[in-house]
Amino acid sequence: MEILDPVGSSAAATRTGAPRPASLQGAVIGVLDNSKPNARVLLETVARALAAKLGAAEVRVWRKPGASIGATRAVLDEMAAHCGAVLTASAD
Secondary structure (H helix, E strand, O other): OOOOOOOOOOOOOOOOOOOOOOOOOOOEEEEEEOOOOOHHHHHHHHHHHHHHHHOOOEEEEEEOOOOOOOOOHHHHHHHHHHOOEEEEOOOO
C-alpha cells in the first residue's frame, strides 16, 4: 500500500506589505475592480466613504479585464504613482 501525504509545498515568496500612509488627506484613493459582479459597487462605496471621512481628494477606478487575469504592470505602476492607497477585493 502506498500512502500519499496531502500536504504540498509552496513556492510563494514572502513579501512585506507597503507602509501605511500617515494620512490620506488630499490623496487619491484607487480602486482596482476585478470585474466580478458588484465588485466595483462595493469598492467604490467603501472608497468614497473613506475619502469623505479622511479628506482624500478623489477616488479613481481601474478595471481588470477579468477576475482570473492579473492587472498589467502598466496599471499597477500607474496606480502606485497616483494613489495614496488602493482598495481591491472579490465580490459576487
